[in-house]
Amino acid sequence: MAEEVKLLKTWSSLFGLRIVWALKLKGIQFDSIDEDLTNKSPLLLQYNPVYKKVPVLVHNGKSISESLVIIEYIDETWKQNPLLSQDPYEKAMARFWAKFGDDKVLSSIWSVFINQGKEQEEALQVAMENLKLLEENLKGKKFFGGEKIGFLDLALGWLANLICVLEELSDIKIIDKERFPLLLGWMQEFSQAPLINESWPPREKLLTKFQIMRENQSL
Amino acid sequence: MAEELKLYGTWVSPFSRRVELALKLKGIPYEYIEEDLHNKSPDLIKYNPIHQKVPVLVHNGKPIVESLVILEYIDETWKNNPILPQDPYQRALARFWAKFIEEKILPLAMKVTNSEEKEKEKVVVEMFQLMKVLEGELNGKDFFGGESIGYVDIVATIIAVWFQVTQEVIGVKIVSEEKFPVLFKWIEKLKSIDVVKECIPPRDKHITYVKARIEAALLKSAPN
Numbered sequence: 337m338a339e340e341v342k343l344l345k346t347w348s349s350l351f352g353l354r355i356v357w358a359l360k361l362k363g364i365q366f367d368s369i370d371e372d373l374t375n376k377s378p379l380l381l382q383y384n385p386v387y388k389k390v391p392v393l394v395h396n397g398k399s400i401s402e403s404l405v406i407i408e409y410i411d412e413t414w415k416q417n418p419l420l421s422q423d424p425y426e427k428a429m430a431r432f433w434a435k436f437g438d439d440k441v442l443s444s445i446w447s448v449f450i451n452q453g454k455e456q457e458e459a460l461q462v463a464m465e466n467l468k469l470l471e472e473n474l475k476g477k478k479f480f481g482g483e484k485i486g487f488l489d490l491a492l493g494w495l496a497n498l499i500c501v502l503e504e505l506s507d508i509k510i511i512d513k514e515r516f517p518l519l520l521g522w523m524q525e526f527s528q529a530p531l532i533n534e535s536w537p538p539r540e541k542l543l544t545k546f547q548i549m550r551e552n553q554s555l
Numbered sequence: 556m557a558e559e560l561k562l563y564g565t566w567v568s569p570f571s572r573r574v575e576l577a578l579k580l581k582g583i584p585y586e587y588i589e590e591d592l593h594n595k596s597p598d599l600i601k602y603n604p605i606h607q608k609v610p611v612l613v614h615n616g617k618p619i620v621e622s623l624v625i626l627e628y629i630d631e632t633w634k635n636n637p638i639l640p641q642d643p644y645q646r647a648l649a650r651f652w653a654k655f656i657e658e659k660i661l662p663l664a665m666k667v668t669n670s671e672e673k674e675k676e677k678v679v680v681e682m683f684q685l686m687k688v689l690e691g692e693l694n695g696k697d698f699f700g701g702e703s704i705g706y707v708d709i710v711a712t713i714i715a716v717w718f719q720v721t722q723e724v725i726g727v728k729i730v731s732e733e734k735f736p737v738l739f740k741w742i743e744k745l746k747s748i749d750v751v752k753e754c755i756p757p758r759d760k761h762i763t764y765v766k767a768r769i770e771a772a773l774l775k776s777a778p779n
Binding site: 402405406408409413424428431 | 619628648
């Protein structure tokens with residue numbers, strides 16, 4: 337039976353990137369459709385009527401949205417190169433940290449990026465506490481998933497690239513070598529890993545996009 | 556090997572009670588520890604240092620936190636009476652709807668309770684829209700899980716019970732029988748299940764608790 341796998345995303349979507357990685361790591365053929373979120377396609381509205389957001393995975397006509405839900409779907413449907421451990425406790429840990437990444441780390445780093453002065457300093461403290469927890473998580477491991485890239489690496493993967501973009505634009509060092517040697521090491525390993533490194537959005541375009549977002553936030 | 560299973564929760568937390576519901580549905584024996592969140596036990600802080608919240612499930616000394624993560628852990632560890640479907644697509648849908656409840660409906664419900672009069676109306680309208688979407692998912696089924704309760708039903712007990720109590724106390728009725736007939740019927744069915752009854756706070760105590768909390772919040776935000 338011919339498999340039909342479509343991924344609706346945008347060129348810069350961090351969450352869409354997670355799905356690109358998951359599909360590539362499993363060697364799944366897919367069609368990629370970059371959406372213009374200011375002019376959403378009928379396809380997007382049809383396949384994600386609740387949120388009207390990307391990413392959306394469409395597998396043989398059935399649509400799944402919410403990136404972490406999509407990754408678990410992919411892992412359960414295509415069993416090669418498993419992204420999650422078989423052990424329920426390890427799975428629970430990966431899910432917990434992925435949630436922590438989305439709920440706490442992402443927002444705290446964003447806060448550092450869009451704020452200035454005292455607010456930025458306070459935001460930086462919070463971000464560093466969160467990152468410290470991730471740093472501890474990496475002890476004795478090459479990737480969050482252990483020897484190989486796994487679910488949590490994909491969930492946190494945005495850090496490996498976006499941090500450099502945000503640090504350059506805000507002229508502030510968030511992940512420094514003294515405090516976060518393991519995290520920096522992971523960022524290098526992950527961003528240069530095959531299949532991961534070829535999928536990053538163009539850096540210049542990202543710099544422009546986030547510069548604009550930063551200016552809009554401070555208005 | 557003797558299994559050691561402990562659950563740290565509170566009688567009124569919808570999050571720890573949903574874990575109890577899952578454990579009871581599977582007939583899993585556990586030790587329950589009631590926490591006083593104004594005076595957290597050293598154990599709670601030890602097992603959940605990051606969030607210091609309930610519920611915490613400790614299985615053979617290993618802690619798991621975040622109720623949705625705990626529910627999945629339970630389902631994967633004790634395979635009888637599954638609460639999530641077997642099919643990957645159905646599982647993805649169940650996870651999607653649980654997330655929708657947690658990340659969209661819940662925060663908005665808190666806004667309904669906490670917002671000023673003039674903002675309240677707008678928030679209530681938004682709430683109606685979200686509830687309509689959720690109700691759409693039930694169409695034709697007895698429960699979100701199908702013929703028997705499943706993951707989404709367990710997560711949604713917060714709507715069936717906790718929301719109803721809060722709305723009664725603040726005098727805002729969102730899920731009424733006329734506006735949401737399907738959801739209303741689901742609530743009745745859910746609340747009539749014996750094991751669900753064991754996992755919800757006693758009504759009068761719950762109402763008193765919510766009233767006290769709302770008054771305390773008003774006092775805190777009152778001008779000096």
